[in-house]
Amino acid sequence: MEVVNRYVVIKHHVDGAPTEADLEVREATARWAPGSGQVMVRNRFLSIDPYQLNRMKRSSASHLAVNGIVPGESITAYAAGEVVASDCDEYKEGDLVAGMLGWEDYTLFRPSPGMLMSKIDAGGDGFPLSHHLSALGTSGMTAYAGLFEVGKPEKGEKVFVSAASGSVGSLVGQFAKLAGCYVVGCAGSQVKVNLLKEKLGFDDAFNYKEEPDLKSALKRYFPDGIDIYYENVGGEMLEAALANMNTYGRVAVSGVMSEYTGSGRRAVPNMEQVIYKRITIRGFLAWDFLAKFDEFNAVIGDWIRQGKVQVLEDVSDGLDSVPSAFAALFRGDNIGKKLVKLA
Amino acid sequence: MEVVNRYVVIKHHVDGAPTEADLEVREATARWAPGSGQVMVRNRFLSIDPYQLNRMKRSSASHLAVNGIVPGESITAYAAGEVVASDCDEYKEGDLVAGMLGWEDYTLFRPSPGMLMSKIDAGGDGFPLSHHLSALGTSGMTAYAGLFEVGKPEKGEKVFVSAASGSVGSLVGQFAKLAGCYVVGCAGSQVKVNLLKEKLGFDDAFNYKEEPDLKSALKRYFPDGIDIYYENVGGEMLEAALANMNTYGRVAVSGVMSEYTGSGRRAVPNMEQVIYKRITIRGFLAWDFLAKFDEFNAVIGDWIRQGKVQVLEDVSDGLDSVPSAFAALFRGDNIGKKLVKLA
Numbered sequence: 001m002e003v004v005n006r007y008v009v010i011k012h013h014v015d016g017a018p019t020e021a022d023l024e025v026r027e028a029t030a031r032w033a034p035g036s037g038q039v040m041v042r043n044r045f046l047s048i049d050p051y052q053l054n055r056m057k058r059s060s061a062s063h064l065a066v067n068g069i070v071p072g073e074s075i076t077a078y079a080a081g082e083v084v085a086s087d088c089d090e091y092k093e094g095d096l097v098a099g100m101l102g103w104e105d106y107t108l109f110r111p112s113p114g115m116l117m118s119k120i121d122a123g124g125d126g127f128p129l130s131h132h133l134s135a136l137g138t139s140g141m142t143a144y145a146g147l148f149e150v151g152k153p154e155k156g157e158k159v160f161v162s163a164a165s166g167s168v169g170s171l172v173g174q175f176a177k178l179a180g181c182y183v184v185g186c187a188g189s190q191v192k193v194n195l196l197k198e199k200l201g202f203d204d205a206f207n208y209k210e211e212p213d214l215k216s217a218l219k220r221y222f223p224d225g226i227d228i229y230y231e232n233v234g235g236e237m238l239e240a241a242l243a244n245m246n247t248y249g250r251v252a253v254s255g256v257m258s259e260y261t262g263s264g265r266r267a268v269p270n271m272e273q274v275i276y277k278r279i280t281i282r283g284f285l286a287w288d289f290l291a292k293f294d295e296f297n298a299v300i301g302d303w304i305r306q307g308k309v310q311v312l313e314d315v316s317d318g319l320d321s322v323p324s325a326f327a328a329l330f331r332g333d334n335i336g337k338k339l340v341k342l343a
Numbered sequence: 344m345e346v347v348n349r350y351v352v353i354k355h356h357v358d359g360a361p362t363e364a365d366l367e368v369r370e371a372t373a374r375w376a377p378g379s380g381q382v383m384v385r386n387r388f389l390s391i392d393p394y395q396l397n398r399m400k401r402s403s404a405s406h407l408a409v410n411g412i413v414p415g416e417s418i419t420a421y422a423a424g425e426v427v428a429s430d431c432d433e434y435k436e437g438d439l440v441a442g443m444l445g446w447e448d449y450t451l452f453r454p455s456p457g458m459l460m461s462k463i464d465a466g467g468d469g470f471p472l473s474h475h476l477s478a479l480g481t482s483g484m485t486a487y488a489g490l491f492e493v494g495k496p497e498k499g500e501k502v503f504v505s506a507a508s509g510s511v512g513s514l515v516g517q518f519a520k521l522a523g524c525y526v527v528g529c530a531g532s533q534v535k536v537n538l539l540k541e542k543l544g545f546d547d548a549f550n551y552k553e554e555p556d557l558k559s560a561l562k563r564y565f566p567d568g569i570d571i572y573y574e575n576v577g578g579e580m581l582e583a584a585l586a587n588m589n590t591y592g593r594v595a596v597s598g599v600m601s602e603y604t605g606s607g608r609r610a611v612p613n614m615e616q617v618i619y620k621r622i623t624i625r626g627f628l629a630w631d632f633l634a635k636f637d638e639f640n641a642v643i644g645d646w647i648r649q650g651k652v653q654v655l656e657d658v659s660d661g662l663d664s665v666p667s668a669f670a671a672l673f674r675g676d677n678i679g680k681k682l683v684k685l686a
Binding site: 054060061062064065066234238247253254255256259260266267268269270271272273274275276277278279280281282283284285288 | 397403404405407408577581590596597598599602603609610611612613614615616617618619620621622623624625626627628631
């Protein structure tokens with residue numbers, strides 16, 4: 001079986017905020033053959049994630065954890081699609097899968113034990129396929145692991161979430177409410193703030209762009225201090241959160257979006273506060289909790305079915321929209337999980 | 344019973360590096376009376392600790408954990424001495440005690456359940472009394488708790504200790520060797536470096552003042568990376584350690600000496616490294632582990648008796664030497680635990 005495969009590449013390493021022009025779509029022939037041991041997936045939804053920027057850099061700590069992206073070569077990415085050809089018993093034509101595929105029309109893979117690939121029966125599992133890239137995919141796993149395994153919330157604790165209307169933040173806030181916490185989120189527009197309060201059930205929310213002094217803003221929103229800070233942005237926000245944290249506070253460092261592009265200044269945490277307030281700052285990746293993926297997903301799936309968790313997805317159309325969708329992430333244009341739907 | 348009590352005070356809040364002139368010795372009458380419920384201790388050794396500087400500041404995160412020091416008033420401090428009068432059954436004249444007393448000749452206290460006070464039988468316990476302020480006091484507890492409870496070393500892991508010839512660092516390195524780790528320390532002179540390697544059994548040590556690039560220095564000393572960084576100094580050293588840490592590395596933040604005085608610049612940790620290397624940075628205070636104090640001390644005491652741990656103490660004479668001894672701490676003049684011996 002031979003198909004024309006369109007795929008996204010970076011033209012060169014990207015070291016600042018990405019622009020649409022840094023990426024382009026190319027095409028090549030993809031071949032699947034019986035006896036190859038391979039599975040060919042026609043991708044239907046692609047996950048557009050900020051961490052890909054770190055993979056695109058010439059040099060980044062990211063390369064220690066995940067392969068860097070090579071200019072001109074196809075880009076592995078979380079995606080969901082349909083099996084169109086298979087030389088493996090576990091996968092049949094028509095099966096739906098979600099896992100590590102690529103920013104491309106078709107992906108070939110050879111099943112291996114540790115790989116991140118979930119199979120969904122051909123009839124589906126009652127959830128939109130796209131959810132397997134958002135709440136039931138790596139965003140959900142990141143939110144769940146970061147909040148429950150790293151943040152370890154107790155009922156009544158106060159949780160602050162930055163980039164709260166993003167793919168991960170929007171779930172963290174809802175999960176924290178379900179854990180009985182008081183939750184405040186920040187985001188970059190009034191529309192997002194309203195959404196957090198009105199649709200997602202955050203106790204409060206604010207537009208950080210309208211706060212000249214983040215430290216005082218957090219003092220207003222958390223008169224009794226912050227117990228858990230779910231960190232997505234870095235820079236000044238981290239400093240302000242630390243200044244407002246309670247004794248034994250936890251910072252779950254999921255991302256530092258403002259530091260990825262090199263445009264914002266880096267956080268200069270007050271280490272005296274870290275000591276005297278006995279704060280734990282812990283970086284993590286969702287992959288570290290892969291063994292618990294099914295367990296987490298069962299819980300999240302129940303919450304979605306019961307209407308306790310709203311899933312926000314922001315979908316662009318067509319492979320050609322990947323470059324602009326990716327660049328837009330860093331302007332904060334998305335609300336919820338950014339996805340690209342393929343024809 | 345009435346005695347002339349000489350005590351040390353700060354003349355004003357201290358906000359930079361302290362000088363001898365910021366402190367002075369005053370005197371007043373101290374009175375103990377039968378029926379008062381009080382114990383009077385004649386102090387023999389005073390503990391001189393860097394954290395006291397934070398208590399002397401007008402504003403510091405320290406004040407959240409321990410009372411600030413008020414100019415003109417006596418200063419609580421860890422000390423060891425002899426009971427000279429007691430109105431409590433638990434304490435008898437001649438008993439030796441170590442605990443929260445003060446930078447003064449005599450301290451009165453009223454026993455209470457949570458207080459930090461160890462009683463040593465009148466005959467002593469085989470250890471020099473001064474050890475109850477160093478390896479068997481808060482320095483030992485800080486080193487033990489920070490290494491074992493926060494750092495959680497596994498055999499064969501690589502441990503980096505800054506301010507390694509100081510009261511805490513000198514113990515951390517020895518404890519880590521006993522835990523089967525590879526240990527490198529840094530200090531501020533060749534004499535200290537030799538001491539670490541020759542007397543304390545560190546695998547290696549270096550003089551940070553002779554290293555123009557701390558990041559490359561650590562790369563040389565840890566070609567296979569750092570698993571645990573026991574942090575005493577802050578600033579550039581923290582950045583260099585993070586850059587050289589392995590995946591799942593732990594930073595036990597015991598102190599940030601270089602940041603206390605405001606003279607060095609603050610650390611700007613690379614949070615991308617914290618995320619992708621899944622690093623945990625945790626501030627702690629020895630007090631958090633008070634419930635395990637006796638357990639820790641039993642282990643440390645055995646190690647000392649067996650000759651497996653060397654106790655370094657740097658003793659000045661007389662209450663009048665407290666101001667200069669304290670200021671000298673911040674120039675790195677001491678080797679091991681800084682103590683003042685009273686007549």
